[in-house]
Amino acid sequence: MPQLHLLSPKGFRAAGVSAGIKTKKHAKDVALLVADQLSPAAAVFTTNKVFAAPVKIGREHISNGELRGVVVNAGNANACTGMQGEKDARRMCALSADLLDARDEEFLPCSTGIIGHLMPMQKVERGIRAASKALGNSREHALSFSDAILTTDLVRKEAALESKGGKKFRIAGVCKGSGMIGPRMTLHATMLAFITTDAQVPVPLLRNVLEYATERSFNAVTVDDHMSTNDTAVVIASGAADASIESPKEINYFRDALTNVCESLAYQIAKDGEGATKVVAINITGAISDSDARVIARAIANSPLVKCAMHGNDPNWGRIVSAAGLAGVPFDPDKCSLKLQATTVFRNGQPVKFDANKVSKSLAAKEVQVDLACNAGKGVATCWTCDLSKGYITINADYHT
């Protein structure tokens, strides 16, 4: 089976081109993803009260539950740019629509990059025109799109799958995100995620499923907990496969499949976090509720002290337990136990003797598992984070405006 990619689901074309917005020469920075026809679509956006112009316009345009496509630029976030920013985001949609014979509101705009600079619209428009001519549905086209949406990301992030048994359909996605990652998106980072599927999915279901998947994937990843002004995840269902999602069984299958794709993308964001040398999975079990478990997982995942300890392969578990205690939800250390890479280090409020050298060695892995059992209920959650290294400081103290 050939490798699946963003354009494996039928009925989509994409392109990514270099328009000179990014300072790095020849770097791709404008991209289009287009369905062959107007299609059911859903999107979730940042809940930051400071949201970028494209988020404002995107919310308007998605309200009908259908899109022809998305138009994206990297290198400029078009955030905190006032009325001119709104005008520019609308222009990106209008131009894309014009070139592809659609209506303005059939395009969702996304931007990522520096905040507070007006968009270089000449470059952006040139990019959109070039992208509209370069559209195609090969793996190369998918890769061009993936590359054009990146900023400080070191690698592109993709996930795709094909349904097994039952009706045949595909779901694929790409995303970007490396810093300013602490998404809390709802239907109403800069993390951008674009998901395609050729299943036939009614809009209300698409919205439900995207929200369900987002809560367990993008909203469960953090690099620096700085919720962006531009976070957006969008799914478009071309319906080009003969696969209508109808029965409860089909709905559950589709929901889990979409969640898998989103989880894979979220994991890749943590792995490529600015300065990251490893992914850390914070797994909470036995909290009073799933929602409490998520709050505890996030508090641990966001602690700079925990992230530094992970960087130094230091089994300094006190930082983890104390981070759980400050999360603000019920937590009783006397009931809980903690494992680092499967070694128990704390149980029922008491330190457990362990071989610190051995555990430290086990922490020197590309993926670290932190398992905290609260023994208070049935709530579970996983949050993905990365370690905090000097690389993060280099990137963010030197990334000048």
Add this chain to the structure above:
Amino acid sequence: MPQLHLLSPKGFRAAGVSAGIKTKKHAKDVALLVADQLSPAAAVFTTNKVFAAPVKIGREHISNGELRGVVVNAGNANACTGMQGEKDARRMCALSADLLDARDEEFLPCSTGIIGHLMPMQKVERGIRAASKALGNSREHALSFSDAILTTDLVRKEAALESKGGKKFRIAGVCKGSGMIGPRMTLHATMLAFITTDAQVPVPLLRNVLEYATERSFNAVTVDDHMSTNDTAVVIASGAADASIESPKEINYFRDALTNVCESLAYQIAKDGEGATKVVAINITGAISDSDARVIARAIANSPLVKCAMHGNDPNWGRIVSAAGLAGVPFDPDKCSLKLQATTVFRNGQPVKFDANKVSKSLAAKEVQVDLACNAGKGVATCWTCDLSKGYITINADYHT
């Protein structure tokens, strides 16, 4: 006028000795601060659900509103240490009381250092005995106490004042704190603060004033927002000066004086934050309420992206505005304006042209002022933080258990 210190308020003695708890040889790590007589006292403690044994015992012992003194050790937090930890914290009080002819519950214990290790009680007891013999009220005694409570702190932190006009009294304080600093203390980090006064203050007033001052000082400082298991601030009023705080005017004067001392100590914590090269004051005006203003100030002060920008002298104001937007309280960027070191960079939702080189140079100061005017109400707050440097990573990735 000779320099004021912790023991300038009459009626106190203190000592700090080396007991071998800290790994650094001859470093002082056990300390006593004792009032000549049982005195009105108040304390605030961490709100972390994982709180250390000395915090548990301290809450018990302060409940009567009177103390003879505090017994402190550095190098071991006595947190996550179960029943043995409680026994050890009680023993610290019992031994101090025994040596100073007091009752156990007249001593408040404080510990700071590594979490999850049982206390080396032989060393601690030896230290307490030595400290009890070394008690005195000179500046040298005050300095010994200040030194013995430090951990990763690079400098000691002291503040003191004498009342002007009206009744003559003194207030002084010392504190420690450099990392794991995100206190949210209530009357019910590791930041430890010890405040002495020789004013005559009834216990209910002392509690009110300490809570008022804490909210505006210790609870308004953050280094890494990791609320400690051990944060404690305690004030003892010896009443040794002929200065009873009674009239509304005297109460206000005393409240503001104590707040000044606490603010000075909090500022010194930010300045000595792990890896810090500068203090950053986040000043919010015009929020809907003081409480909203505090939430916004804290969200900005805790953003690793803002702290990295400050480290790099980067006027990347988008990170500041977006951090305000994610705080979770009402915030409208279209109404607000932002100044960096007195230069306006953003006004009414629009970027303002400014000389980036000039502002960058102005950010290369030991103290940076960030002023965000929300223009929504009368709420004000200041939060002190520090920049995020590679030094923080070095300290916290290498500080092994």
